[in-house]
Amino acid sequence: MTHRRPVLHFRAGSRLIAVALALGFTSLLVAVAGASPIETFRLLWDGSLGTGDKFANTVMTWVPLVLASAGLVITFSAGLWNIGVEGQIVMGAIAASWVAREVDLGTAGIITLAILAGLAGGLLWGLLAGALRVYGRVNEIFGGLGLDFVATGLVVYLVIGPWKRAGIASTSGTDPFPREAWLPTIGNKLAPIAVILAVLAVVGVYALMRGTYFGLRLKAVGANATSAFIIGIRTHRYLLAAMAIGGALAGVAGTVQVIGFQHKLVPAISGGYGFLGILVVLLAAYRAAFIAPIAFFFVMISVGSSQLSLRLGLDSSIGGVIQGTLVLVAVLVGGWQAQRARHGAVAVED
Amino acid sequence: MSLELRDIRKRFGAVRANDGVSLQVEEGALHGLLGENGAGKSTLMKVLSGFIEADAGQVILNGRHLEMSSPRDAITAGIGMLHQDPLVFLPFSVLDNFVLGSPNANRVEAGAELRRIGAGFGFSFDLTAPARSLTVGERQQLEIVRLLWLGAKVLILDEPTTGISATQQALLFETLRTLAAQGMIVIFVSHKLEEVEALCDRVTVMRRGKAVGDVELPAPMDQLVEMMFGRPLEVTGRKPGGPGEIALELTDVCVDDRLVSLEDLSMSVRHGEIIGLAGLEGSGQRTLLRTCAGLIEPKSGSVRAAGVDLTSRGYHHHLSSRIHYLPAGRLEEGLIRGVTITEHFLLAGEQTGPIIDWAEARRRADEMLREHSIVGTTESTAESLSGGNQQRLLLALMPDDVAVLLMEHPTRGLDLASADWVWNRLLARVAGETAIVFSSADLDELLRYSDRIVVFFGGRVFKVLDARSTDSERLAHLIGGRDVA
Numbered sequence: 001m002t003h004r005r006p007v008l009h010f011r012a013g014s015r016l017i018a019v020a021l022a023l024g025f026t027s028l029l030v031a032v033a034g035a036s037p038i039e040t041f042r043l044l045w046d047g048s049l050g051t052g053d054k055f056a057n058t059v060m061t062w063v064p065l066v067l068a069s070a071g072l073v074i075t076f077s078a079g080l081w082n083i084g085v086e087g088q089i090v091m092g093a094i095a096a097s098w099v100a101r102e103v104d105l106g107t108a109g110i111i112t113l114a115i116l117a118g119l120a121g122g123l124l125w126g127l128l129a130g131a132l133r134v135y136g137r138v139n140e141i142f143g144g145l146g147l148d149f150v151a152t153g154l155v156v157y158l159v160i161g162p163w164k165r166a167g168i169a170s171t172s173g174t175d176p177f178p179r180e181a182w183l184p185t186i187g188n189k190l191a192p193i194a195v196i197l198a199v200l201a202v203v204g205v206y207a208l209m210r211g212t213y214f215g216l217r218l219k220a221v222g223a224n225a226t227s228a229f230i231i232g233i234r235t236h237r238y239l240l241a242a243m244a245i246g247g248a249l250a251g252v253a254g255t256v257q258v259i260g261f262q263h264k265l266v267p268a269i270s271g272g273y274g275f276l277g278i279l280v281v282l283l284a285a286y287r288a289a290f291i292a293p294i295a296f297f298f299v300m301i302s303v304g305s306s307q308l309s310l311r312l313g314l315d316s317s318i319g320g321v322i323q324g325t326l327v328l329v330a331v332l333v334g335g336w337q338a339q340r341a342r343h344g345a346v347a348v349e350d
Numbered sequence: 351m352s353l354e355l356r357d358i359r360k361r362f363g364a365v366r367a368n369d370g371v372s373l374q375v376e377e378g379a380l381h382g383l384l385g386e387n388g389a390g391k392s393t394l395m396k397v398l399s400g401f402i403e404a405d406a407g408q409v410i411l412n413g414r415h416l417e418m419s420s421p422r423d424a425i426t427a428g429i430g431m432l433h434q435d436p437l438v439f440l441p442f443s444v445l446d447n448f449v450l451g452s453p454n455a456n457r458v459e460a461g462a463e464l465r466r467i468g469a470g471f472g473f474s475f476d477l478t479a480p481a482r483s484l485t486v487g488e489r490q491q492l493e494i495v496r497l498l499w500l501g502a503k504v505l506i507l508d509e510p511t512t513g514i515s516a517t518q519q520a521l522l523f524e525t526l527r528t529l530a531a532q533g534m535i536v537i538f539v540s541h542k543l544e545e546v547e548a549l550c551d552r553v554t555v556m557r558r559g560k561a562v563g564d565v566e567l568p569a570p571m572d573q574l575v576e577m578m579f580g581r582p583l584e585v586t587g588r589k590p591g592g593p594g595e596i597a598l599e600l601t602d603v604c605v606d607d608r609l610v611s612l613e614d615l616s617m618s619v620r621h622g623e624i625i626g627l628a629g630l631e632g633s634g635q636r637t638l639l640r641t642c643a644g645l646i647e648p649k650s651g652s653v654r655a656a657g658v659d660l661t662s663r664g665y666h667h668h669l670s671s672r673i674h675y676l677p678a679g680r681l682e683e684g685l686i687r688g689v690t691i692t693e694h695f696l697l698a699g700e701q702t703g704p705i706i707d708w709a710e711a712r713r714r715a716d717e718m719l720r721e722h723s724i725v726g727t728t729e730s731t732a733e734s735l736s737g738g739n740q741q742r743l744l745l746a747l748m749p750d751d752v753a754v755l756l757m758e759h760p761t762r763g764l765d766l767a768s769a770d771w772v773w774n775r776l777l778a779r780v781a782g783e784t785a786i787v788f789s790s791a792d793l794d795e796l797l798r799y800s801d802r803i804v805v806f807f808g809g810r811v812f813k814v815l816d817a818r819s820t821d822s823e824r825l826a827h828l829i830g831g832r833d834v835a
Binding site for chain 2: 211212213214216217219220223224226227228229230231232233234
């Protein structure tokens with residue numbers, strides 16, 4: 001009951017300081033590796049936004065990241081470290097893949113069903129981690145991590161087992177789904193339905209947290225479950241609900257991955273968006289309003305960094321280094337500020 | 351030896367916690383520092399003990415100006431502070447706690463020193479016992495010995511009598527007199543007049559960040575009260591009322607709550623009645639309150655409210671039967687850090703549809719703030735309020751029609767004015783048929799407001815008393831487990 005949400009109250013200024021520090025550190029790293037920092041950042045920009053195709057690619061990578069992050073805002077607000085988000089994405093992807101492979105109802109029917117199935121898959125997987133936490137007293141970090149492994153194992157089993165490609169079993173994925181199961185696109189890649197889902201998720205989570213009793217109670221449970229319980233909130237219900245919503249949004253992220261991007265089920269279907277989402281939400285200080293731009297920035301770095309290895313001979317993992325440094329510095333600056341604020345506050349009490 | 355604080359100034363944002371405070375203390379004197387909560391006593395003492403740095407001013411010990419930026423600097427200079435809640439590492443042993451700040455100490459020698467210094471004051475320690483097994487009073491004793499061992503010549507005690515027994519308080523006071531007689535400087539910080547009067551030779555009174563004056567003791571009570579509050583103060587007493595129907599009834603209840611187990615407890619409280627729970631911390635009062643609240647499930651027996659059987663039905667059922675619980679930890683088990691006053695009222699109040707009407711919520715919160723004279727705004731977070739205002743907010747959050755109010759330490763840490771305000775509110779509720787069961791370490795509070803007092807000792811009910819035919823001396827003995835009547 002004494003679960004503590006880490007203190008993360010940055011002001012706008014500290015976030016700018018964090019970004020500047022992180023960029024400075026990365027520039028230094030790039031310079032040490034023998035490349036020009038300015039050239040590096042220009043290539044990141046070009047590689048992610050340079051052409052229409054690249055832009056579409058960036059947006060389609062942004063969608064699942066935003067969906068997973070929106071769900072994480074809910075669980076983090078409730079004080080739950082939902083590390084199981086990766087598994088929830090995978091289970092959503094599996095459920096949606098089943099619909100895409102087995103159901104034949106025309107495009108509209110398949111897509112609607114696939115989204116609902118993905119949502120349900122993620123929801124149940126999230127709820128399972130929540131139930132382990134609430135009824136089994138298994139910390140959601142460990143429960144989630146365990147369930148991640150189970151989901152990853154299951155997807156590998158499906159890809160090389162029951163759902164293997166005709167003739168050969170390969171870890172490169174299942175056969176592509178029939179065209180009717182693909183999200184319709186503008187141009188080659190951009191799927192408007194996926195973008196709409198992401199926007200709906202952000203707006204929905206924002207409204208839920210800002211304007212409803214449900215959101216306020218979630219926040220209360222996350223900030224102090226004991227006090228929230230004494231005030232009269234049925235804390236267990238809210239913890240379970242948070243995991244269910246977080247899981248459902250992750251499941252939709254997995255759905256978009258399979259029917260909007262890969263068009264088949266692959267073992268690495270989560271794309272690491274769950275863990276990346278955790279970084280996004282940390283940087284956003286759990287605020288839904290900041291998720292969309294921060295996620296976009298992260299995706300630009302991820303997508304653009306593939307250019308670096310081609311053009312500058314830098315390893316493409318430099319993108320991950322920038323993202324990680326950014327979050328680390330932001331959390332440090334935030335923690336430092338919180339400590340200063342707390343020092344002042346404690347001292348005033350006489 | 352002499353200690354002087356000269357023109358200490360410290361601001362926190364807009365608050366002038368210390369606004370040019372000067373203080374002079376000579377050796378061999380027990381010096382009191384008196385003032386209500388928020389007067390600036392703790393800030394001043396934290397400056398003196400190196401916990402915070404003043405914006406301006408000087409600390410002069412024996413004619414030498416001290417530059418301190420940490421408690422370590424202070425203890426090196428010979429200034430040690432005993433905190434309200436002694437900083438003890440609970441899972442570690444007594445000896446570990448003793449040597450924790452001195453990594454180079456020889457443990458065997460340190461243990462011998464601990465025993466020797468302690469024996470001089472009548473303290474005895476089990477060196478290998480975990481610190482969690484010590485009472486608050488014993489932790490204080492350990493910390494005092496530790497500070498002396500580290501070479502403290504100036505000893506500051508911040509509200510040291512909170513949560514300790516009458517016997518331990520007597521021993522503490524005796525110790526402080528001995529130390530002063532040995533030529534140490536002892537500064538005793540308190541908001542309780544009676545304590546300062548009983549112990550100190552001289553007192554400095556603080557109000558609103560300033561030192562109002564020095565007084566030689568004994569001095570008339572009214573003079574000190576007027577210095578503390580800037581006006582004379584009257585304390586509300588209680589008129590006995592006729593008790594009504596039974597509001598809550600325990601029958602043959604057995605409870606196991608880790609260290610405490612209550613056996614075959616039967617008691618009832620009626621509407622309009624106040625029951626005080628007395629006893630040392632951890633003697634079973636909290637267990638009883640939590641059982642009444644539905645937070646602990648009894649092993650056997652029954653809990654009934656207004657004819658409805660609530661046994662094992664859980665906290666939320668008790669809430670719906672209008673049984674409310676107000677624990678001692680205001681920010682731990684009552685209010686929520688980071689959540690505003692408006693949001694607290696929303697969380698505690700009736701829900702009106704799924705969507706929050708923020709304008710209406712702020713308007714209502716503002717009304718409640720004024721009605722309960724809470725100093726703060728609708729957007730203030732719980733932790734930014736002073737202790738007194740937090741308690742006011744907690745009471746304001748309770749609905750008007752509470753049937754049974756279970757409270758731990760209703761006025762702990764509050765100054766006289768706030769405590770009186772709290773009891774005025776509680777008595778108004780009792781007049782409106784609410785039954786109150788409260789625990790307290792303050793004997794006067796128990797005697798002044800209770801109809802009956804239940805005394806706990808060693809995890810069981812030791813005695814049930816009529817509050818009007820009991821005095822504080824008898825109660826103090828009972829709390830210590832001695833029935834002398």
